[in-house]
Structures are given as structure tokens and as C-alpha cells.
Amino acid sequence: MTAPVREREIQTASQKRKRRTRSRTISPLPPIVVSKLSPAEYDLDPASISLVCPTCRTWVPIRVADTERATAKLVPHHTEPAGTEDPDRCLLGSHRLVTIDVNVAKWSRRLEQGVAETSGRRADRVVRKPQPMPTPAVMQIVGGLVDDKTARKLHESHVKNCTTCSPTTSRCADGRRLAHLAAHTQRTAPIRRKRRTEQEEWADRRAWALRLLHDQQWDKVARPVHETDQQRVRDVLTALRKMLNAPTKSGARPLTTWERADLETTIAVVERQAKDLTHRW
Known part of the structure; x- marks a missing residue:
């Protein structure tokens, strides 16, 4: 009697599954193409992949699923900064599809080159104009x-x-x-x-x-x-x-x-x- 119960416990135990996008809601707006955005409006770092929502102009994380059927899209978000009381949800920007057509490795190399170039650039010297002295009477x-x-x-x-x-x-x-x-x-x-x-x-x-x-x-x-x-x-x-x-030498002219x-x-x-x-x- 104990063996079937033990086997049933093993079979009914919950197992860890891969996370994926469960919401089927999709924004009616057309997908966002990352290559058409400004480089300052998206971040493809896998640890913090996000972009600026074109609707509310706030930084929003991108939810990328591991399955082939799922598509990357913006997570539901609000139009106000975090911590705002009674925030308004961005209805059109939430669940909007995102097309990532930028090579992440190439984007990372360009970002490193830009940081190195900016770090090595010498700061402009500020030459302050002397303050004019008041004209005496x-x-x-x-x-x-x-x-x-x-x-x-x-x-x-x-x-x-x-x-x-x-x-x-x-x-x-x-x-x-x-x-x-x-x-x-x-x-x-x-x-x-x-x-x-x-x-x-x-x-x-x-x-x-x-x-x-x-x-x-x-x-x-x-x-x-x-x-x-x-x-x-x-x-x-x-x-x-x-x-x-001095005595006069032979052949020398005397004084x-x-x-x-x-x-x-x-x-x-x-x-x-x-x-x-x-x-x-």
C-alpha cells in the first residue's frame, strides 16, 4: 500500500518550468522596430533589455520569450514614474510587439568603442572672461x-x-x-x-x-x-x-x-x- 502512494506523490509534485509570456493580449499599434529607433532610446543588455515607449516616453522592459511562437513585446506599464499614487496605465503602449532586428553583439561592441572614445576625449578648457572693473568717476x-x-x-x-x-x-x-x-x-x-x-x-x-x-x-x-x-x-x-x-737675444730687435x-x-x-x-x- 505504501508503494503506490509514494509513486503518486512523485508524479504529482510540481516541477520547474521555463518562464514565458502567458498574456495573449497584443496592442493594436504596429510593432516597434528597434533599428528605426535612436540609439539612445533602447538598451539591448540581456540583464536590462528595455526601450522608450513611443506612446508615453517612459523606459519599459521588453519581455522576450524563449519559445519560437512567442514574440517580444513591452510589459504592461504606467505613464508616471514608479511610486506615483493612482498612476494611469499606458493602454496603447502596453503589450506592444517589438521587432529586435539589431545584432546584440555588434551593438555591444559599438557601445564599448563609444565609451572608450568618450573617456579618452580631453575636456574643453573653460576660459572665463575677466569681470570688467567699474569705471571711476x-x-x-x-x-x-x-x-x-x-x-x-x-x-x-x-x-x-x-x-x-x-x-x-x-x-x-x-x-x-x-x-x-x-x-x-x-x-x-x-x-x-x-x-x-x-x-x-x-x-x-x-x-x-x-x-x-x-x-x-x-x-x-x-x-x-x-x-x-x-x-x-x-x-x-x-x-x-x-x-x-730681458737680455737681447741674437737676431732679435732691441727696444x-x-x-x-x-x-x-x-x-x-x-x-x-x-x-x-x-x-x-
């Missing part, structure tokens, strides 16, 4: 060129020679500008004098520091340089004396009176230089 431009005394003299000379301007009442356009310039330079004169004084003091301190640095550097090399100068003058003086007192006098004068000058170098140190 006329008084700021002219005020830096003349001092308060010059501006006052220009204003007084204009008022004296102008037929329209008077010291108290009316002013022409040039007179008003010169009056503003005189007032501006008189108001900023103390600040300008203080700034000029600070700049002069800073220049004096910098010059004094440079002189001090030069003296310190010269003190380190003064003795070797002086000894080198002395040795050079002694070598020149020795060579000149040898030329003056003339003028040449000997000139050589003696040169020796005297070099001896004076050697004496100066000795007393200077």
Missing part, C-alpha cells in the same frame, strides 16, 4: 593727476577770465566741474600727503636695507677680492720688468728709446696701483 581720474593747489589755481583763473562765472552766484559747466575738483582735492589733500609720506618712508627704509645687505655681502668677499687684485697687479708688474730687463720710455711709464703706473692697493686695506 571723472573726479577720481583728474583728482589723482593734480594737487589741491593746482586745482584751486585753475578754478580761480577760470572764474577770473570767464564771462559767465562769478565767485558767488552763476557758474558755467566748466566752472562747476573745476569748483568740484578744487573741493575734492582740498578734501583729500591730507590723506594724499599722508600716503605720499608713508611711501617715501617705506622707500627710504627699503633703500637702507638694500645698502646694509650689500655691505654685509661685500664684507664676506672683500679680503679675497683684494688679495686677488694685489696678485694680479704684482703679476703684471713682474712681467713688465722682465720685458724691460727703441721710445719703446723703453713707454714701458718704464707703464711700470710706474702699475707700481702706483700696487702701492694704492697696499695702503687701501
